[in-house]
Amino acid sequence: GAGVSQSPRYKVAKRGQDVALRCDPISGHVSLFWYQQALGQGPEFLTYFQNEAQLDKSGLPSDRFFAERPEGSVSTLKIQRTQQEDSAVYLCASSKTGRETQYFGPGTRLLVL
């Protein structure tokens, strides 16, 4: 079956621009996670959804970052007024429940100039 998909795969933004990153989880997966991976680093947690409820957003680095999953399936991570330090790979993962194996998407590589 289809895995987790993310779009766009690559995004170049000018500093100050708003961006929206999309994640399509595996159908039926209740849990959805967003992670940020800076170059040469391990991923870091951003936020977690169980169905449409955002249960943990403790990893969002600033109020410029906003995530939603309004119907409990597709999720969007929005970054407002992008800064150069936002340049990273943004990874989405889903799992049947939060306690099972997480399946990762290919990531969106964001470059802010």
Add this chain to the structure above:
Amino acid sequence: KNEVEQSPQNLTAQEGEFITINCSYSVGISALHWLQQHPGGGIVSLFMLSSGKKKHGRLIATINIQEKHSSLHITASHPRDSAVYICAVCSGHYGGATNKLIFGTGTLLAVQP
């Protein structure tokens, strides 16, 4: 001090060698994951374990909960095993609201023919 530490950071091996990557963590966990990431590629889950030992093909993962330590072993290593191997722990309590992963910085493995 990072909550999840891996060693070594870089490892070069000759084809056929037995490889061990270590992971130590300092937080309470419900499960530990071993993940594989190829350069420019997505993340693939290799193992999720909460006790004992798991084996899949040439890969073996062990965990010692009392010592807060896990190891990933690769037997008869092959150049196609070259990748970054990441240890991640699930910090969520069983049944709790947060099941985010906390990642180590990864071990870059290069297996030479």
